[in-house]
Amino acid sequence: MQNNTIGSLIWLRLMRFTNQSNQMSNAFLKRFGLTTAQFDALMQIRAYQPLTQMELAEKVTVTQGGISRMLERLEKEGYIVRKQDWKTKTIRLTERGEAVLELAMPEQLAFQTSFFEEVLSKEEQQTLYTLMTRVHKHSQKKELPHE
Amino acid sequence: MQNNTIGSLIWLRLMRFTNQSNQMSNAFLKRFGLTTAQFDALMQIRAYQPLTQMELAEKVTVTQGGISRMLERLEKEGYIVRKQDWKTKTIRLTERGEAVLELAMPEQLAFQTSFFEEVLSKEEQQTLYTLMTRVHKHSQKKELPHE
DNA sequence: TTTTATAACTTGACTAGTCAACTGATAGTT
DNA sequence: AACTATCAGTTGACTAGTCAAGTTATAAAA
Incomplete structure (x- = not known):
């Protein structure tokens, strides 16, 4: 048995x-009051807003139930709003959401980048x-092809 | 802001x-009654037994509390035994633990391998x-240097 | 030999997710 | 209009982990 x-x-x-x-990143983001997963979700929303919960769930690889709970938290914190719009809910960043990203983003990107930059060449x-x-x-x- | x-x-x-x-692997391992994390832990135990909880926690990157709970489950399933041995507890696979690995291992390794083998050359x-x-x-x- | 220290493990309270059953909104059919 | 289908989102029950305070076993010192 090999x-x-x-x-x-x-x-x-x-x-x-x-x-x-991921754990290190959670510790790092603590001072912004965010988890890695939340930061990730906010970034996706920023890039693709307005979008539906389904679409976001797909992008960040969590289930529909998971995204519902996650967005509930983000909404409670005031980082996003959801509004019923036709059959779906569309998600957008609030001012506050944009502000926290403005603050956290450069730092977090630098943090992520450092894992690779410090040991690997550009190529x-x-x-x-x-x-x-x-x-x-x-x-x-x-x-499984999901139809 | 880029x-x-x-x-x-x-x-x-x-x-x-x-x-x-990881999610796919959990689905895959379901028929053996294992999660990916459990499979991983059992493999480490197999490779390094007998070992302490601390050592295992380190290897599979979970906290001490996490390893305690994880091993509790594995012990309840009868895959491992812990025995107080001096100041620490030493962990070993049981017959049943070896048996389940014997069964799951070739399949799981093939599964893991397939992610890479199917798209990348050996080099x-x-x-x-x-x-x-x-x-x-x-x-x-x-x-942070942990002392 | 009691007291104190310490390392290894456990546990209560909590978090963030999963799954699957359920609810609400819209659309198509009779 | 009333019935049925369907899609998006929510929710109850559960799981696997975190953190930090609490136990337990051994060693060292008074």
């Missing part, structure tokens, strides 16, 4: 790294990005 | 990919592994 194909080694590294850096980062993009895109195709 | 350094793009890909493939996988290893090792150094 336990280390190259693929499984990559898998482990990825899981360990994301798990750990290596590009390579890593390309490889991961292929892997990620492929994994999405693996999902 | 939002896409190469580092932050890599970060996003990693988060999305691990999040999604590309090697490159990805090398880059991620450097990134991961670096991130561990970033942690």
Whole structure:
């Protein structure tokens, strides 16, 4: 019984790294009163607003129930508003949401970036990005075709 | 306010990919009655047994409290035993734990491997592994020196 | 040999998510 | 108009983790 194909080694590294850096990022964002997941969601909203809950759920890979709860919290904090609009609810950042991003974004991006910049050359980062993009895109195709 | 350094793009890909493939893996492992985290823990125990809870917690990147709860579940399922041994508890797989791994391991490893093997050449996988290893090792150094 | 310290583990209170059943809004049919 | 279908979102019950205060086992000092 052998336990280390190259693929499984990559898998482990990825899981360990994301798990750990996610925790570090949560600690880092604490001073803005945000979690990594919330920061991520706010960024997506900023980029794609107005959008529906379904669309956001898809982008940040959580379930419909999960996004409902997450947005409830963000709304309570005053970072976003949801408004019933035809059959769906459309989500937008509030002033307050934009303000917190304005503050947190440069710092958080620098933080994220530092994980890679400090050890990889520009070309290596590009390579890593390309490889991961292929892997990620492929994994999405693996999902049971959802109809 | 720009939002896409190469580092932050890599970060996003990693988060999305691990999040999604983790969920797929949970679905995959369901027929063995295991979660991805449990499989991971059992593999580490298999490789390093006997070991203490502290050591295992470190390996699978969860807190001490988390490992305590996790092992409680695994023990209840009969996959492991903990026995007070001097000041620490040492963990070992039971027959049943070995049996479930014997069954799940080849399948799960093949599953993990498939994410990479199906889109990357051997050399590309090697490159990805090398880059991620450097990134991961670096991130561990970033942690506040824990004393 | 009681007291004090400390390392390893547990536990109560909490958080953020999952799943699947349910509710509300709109549209199409009779 | 009333009935049915369907899609978007919510919610109850649950899970797996976090954090920090509390236990327990051993060692060291008084």
